[in-house]
Amino acid sequence: MFIEKIISEGLAHNSYIVGDGGEAFVIDPRRDVDSYIKIADSNCCRIMYVFETHRNEDYLTGSLELEALTGCKIIHSSRLDFGYGAPASEGDMFDIGDMRLQVLETPGHSPESLSFMLYLPSQKEFPWMVFTGDALFYGNAGRTDLLGEEKKFEFSSQLYDSLYGKLLPLGDHVIVYPAHGAGSACGGNIADLPVSTIGYERATNPMLNLPKDKFIEIKIKETLPLPPYFARMADDNKRGPSPPDQKRIEPLDAPVFERSMTGCILVDTRSPHSFASGHIPGSYNIWLEGLPKFAGWILEYGKDILLVTERQEDVETARRYLLRVGFDRIRGYLCEGIEDWQNRGMPLEKSGIDTVLVFMRN
CATH class of the missing domain: 3.60.15.10 (Ribonuclease Z/Hydroxyacylglutathione hydrolase-like)
Known part of the structure; x- marks a missing residue:
């Protein structure tokens, strides 16, 4: 047993x-x-x-x-x-x-x-x-x-x-x-x-x-x-939920990714620190482990999704997390990551980082 x-x-x-x-x-x-x-x-x-x-x-x-x-x-x-x-x-x-x-x-x-x-x-x-x-x-x-x-x-x-x-x-x-x-x-x-x-x-x-x-x-x-x-x-x-969409998520280089962005939701699953250091304008940052919990709070159902991930192997993990809360329309991902986007001189935004200091009193 x-x-x-x-x-x-x-x-x-x-x-x-x-x-x-x-x-x-x-x-x-x-x-x-x-x-x-x-x-x-x-x-x-x-x-x-x-x-x-x-x-x-x-x-x-x-x-x-x-x-x-x-x-x-x-x-x-x-x-x-x-x-x-x-x-x-x-x-x-x-x-x-x-x-x-x-x-x-x-x-x-x-x-x-x-x-x-x-x-x-x-x-x-x-x-x-x-x-x-x-x-x-x-x-x-x-x-x-x-x-x-x-x-x-x-x-x-x-x-x-x-x-x-x-x-x-x-x-x-x-x-x-x-x-x-x-x-x-x-x-x-x-x-x-x-x-x-x-x-x-x-x-x-x-x-x-x-x-x-x-x-x-x-x-x-x-x-x-x-x-x-x-x-x-x-x-x-x-x-009764519909069967999950198992279509292949297309790997896109930076120029193709940019042309595909119209009408899509951009989800950047990198760490908040990496996102703050440079991200594609208009993208949402939901770190990978936070996707299943927070995607339903933030993302709009019924729209295609494009992914920016830290590693290519994160794409399948992101797909599973999104499928579990009903986001099936994952259209593609930035194949060579944010470095490809940055190296081509394409537009980036930065959010800045604040550090919280905690003082302990004896």
């Missing part, structure tokens, strides 16, 4: 692939799905199911892509009318290889949120681990404001009932696997832990040691940044 967590950098998104007895399932896959297929193949497993904990808001799901490539079945909550997949409700069970997965409805972060309890082949009476989606995080609980401030009381009450009435009673031994980790915009102050259990969360998670009225009060007062692209991701994930 195996379980692997796949972390999407920048988004702090966790997805999982679990296999046993020649069959496997995936929880909350991201849009670039090759990693799941490679892991399944290396373990001689067929991917039989994809389970979505909820209609995710911060990235595009890869469920339909996995279905097309492997023939697996997609399972969603019955509380929301998805445009694809099959519905599941409280208590539904799925046997995959020698494993059993059981559905637990845990609304609050969203009305359709599900958790999934996994049972060991030899102990199908006692849950071994639970995939909690955005209901329970390490050190915190999911946000309850995504459908508007007027819903926060209702959803906070539901989340409390899900946490205290369904997840905590599973038992202190149960391993917890959430859909997001530290740094995610889907929750505040998530603990930076590699793994946790119900017992550890019960002892250390401040949101799991409160009366209901205090829990709701904290959640109603909670203010977290709401990225503008979240609504688009949620709508696309409900309908």
